[in-house]
Amino acid sequence: VVPTAMTVVVADDHPLVREATVARLAMSLPRARVVEAAGIEDLQRLVTSVDGIGLLLLDLNMPGCHGLSALVHVK
Numbered sequence: 001v002v003p004t005a006m007t008v009v010v011a012d013d014h015p016l017v018r019e020a021t022v023a024r025l026a027m028s029l030p031r032a033r034v035v036e037a038a039g040i041e042d043l044q045r046l047v048t049s050v051d052g053i054g055l056l057l058l059d060l061n062m063p064g065c066h067g068l069s070a071l072v073h074v075k
Contacts, residue, residue: 006054009046011037011070013062021057040064047074 010021018036025034037043039062060067
């Protein structure tokens with residue numbers, strides 16, 4: 001039985017950081033489903049529409065949030 005793949009959210013406003021993170025995740029977790037958020041609005045949309053998020057990699061200084069305030073939006 002093959003377990004279902006984990007969903008990983010990469011939330012960062014810098015495209016190169018997201019690209020490098022997604023590439024590394026593809027090597028480390030080849031069966032993971034990776035979705036990207038470029039800002040807090042994207043992150044809010046993903047959190048409400050994507051089921052089974054197992055991991056969130058969050059930039060703590062994106063436009064629209066500062067520090068841990070992004071976690072309030074996620075919660």
